[in-house]
Amino acid sequence: MPRLSAAQVFYGSATVVLSALAMLLLSRTDSGAGVAVIGAAALVLGILVAVTAPRPGRARALRTAGASGTARAPHRVEAVRTAARAHRAGDHSLHR
Numbered sequence: 001m002p003r004l005s006a007a008q009v010f011y012g013s014a015t016v017v018l019s020a021l022a023m024l025l026l027s028r029t030d031s032g033a034g035v036a037v038i039g040a041a042a043l044v045l046g047i048l049v050a051v052t053a054p055r056p057g058r059a060r061a062l063r064t065a066g067a068s069g070t071a072r073a074p075h076r077v078e079a080v081r082t083a084a085r086a087h088r089a090g091d092h093s094l095h096r
Contacts, residue, residue: 008050019042023042
């Protein structure tokens with residue numbers, strides 16, 4: 001498994017702290033079991049956020065690949081159209 005980036009660790013940690021604080025304030029629990037359940041839920045949520053957050057290098061690579069793919073697409077479409085026209089012109093000239 002690849003290591004998490006610093007941004008992913010930050011997002012996960014911030015999620016744990018803020019979600020635990022929000023859940024504790026909203027639930028107004030006083031029992032130790034309630035605090036433990038909220039802490040476990042916040043931890044699971046933080047891990048989920050850290051793992052699913054995009055990696056900075058990968059996002060940049062995907063943007064570059066996407067941009068180069070869309071830049072080449074009109075040329076490919078034009079080449080297919082030109083080949084289709086040449087094929088149709090050849091078919092018509094053979095039938096004369």
